[in-house]
Amino acid sequence: MAQGSIKTAIVTGAASGIGLATAKALQAAGYRVFGTSRKLAPDKSNGIRMLVCDVTDEASVAVMVETVFGETGRIDLLVNNAGFGISGPAEETSVTQAQAMFDVNLFGVIRTTQAVLPLMRAQRGGRIVNVSSVQGLIPAPFMALYGASKHAVEGYSESLDHEVRGQGIRIVLVEPAFTRTAFDQNLVRPDKPLDIYAADRAGRGKFLSEVMKTADAPEVVAKVVVKAATAEVPKRRYAAGPKARQVSLLRRFVPASAFDKALRKEMQLPPLA
Secondary structure, X not given: OOHHHOOEEEEOOOOOHHXXXXXXXXXXXXXXXXXXXXXXXOOOOOOOEEEEOOXXXXXXXXXXXXXXXXXXXXXXXXXXXXXXXXXXXXXXXXXXXXXHHHHHHOHHHHXXXXXXXXXXXXXXXXXXXXXXXXXXXXXXXXXHHXXXXXXXXXXXXXXXXHHHHHHOEEEEEEEEOOEOOOOOOOOEOOOOXXXXXXXXXXXXXXXXXXXXHHOEOHHHHHHHHHHHHHOOOOOOEEEEOXXXXXXXXXXXXXXXXXXXXXXXXXXXXXXXX
16 A cells, blocks of 8 residues: 555544554554554554543644644544543532533544544545444433433534535444443542432442443454444444444334333333332
């Protein structure tokens, strides 16, 4: 492949987990890959270049995008993967804590997207893959604010896709279910716990411990990201992994009452009255 024909990809949150697996998969697919992390991380052995980028800082995002463009002269793909979750009852989470999460999960996506759109428009093409979650499609008890951030990413992505499609740019969603990464270990706990939720909090911890035993490997998600990035005519959204596909189908075709009943049973919540 000639140097000029090599496509350039940026993957945010690429130090570990889904982001690192995605960066490796894209590199194997022929992309020149730049990964980002909040703190300086070593370049990966397979040629992935790591850059510092804090997606909550517009200036940091601008410097990162300028660096990539300065070295390659193009940006063909942006994978918005950086994010974190808050696990616990919504009432226990302060607005300040929720705002900090939205600043990464939603506004971080907006900042990086707005930074690359003019460059993609000038080169008459590009693709942005936003890593969402099945919790952007369904109710998310005890992760209500994380779910809300992903619902917001879904709405933003679908709407923006209509706006820029005529410019040769597509916005695509990838929706994983639970994935075997450090995500669950790094979940932020609510900052104002209430006694009334103590039993629910313990039950949630047990549920997460069990579900992670059969969670998908990050490489499962990475493979779907590559598919979303390279499809000639991409779908609007891609469920990543068998559990995510099952949940997506159930959400679309099962009556709400039956879906809620199944959800509560899966999460070991008391049956609906």
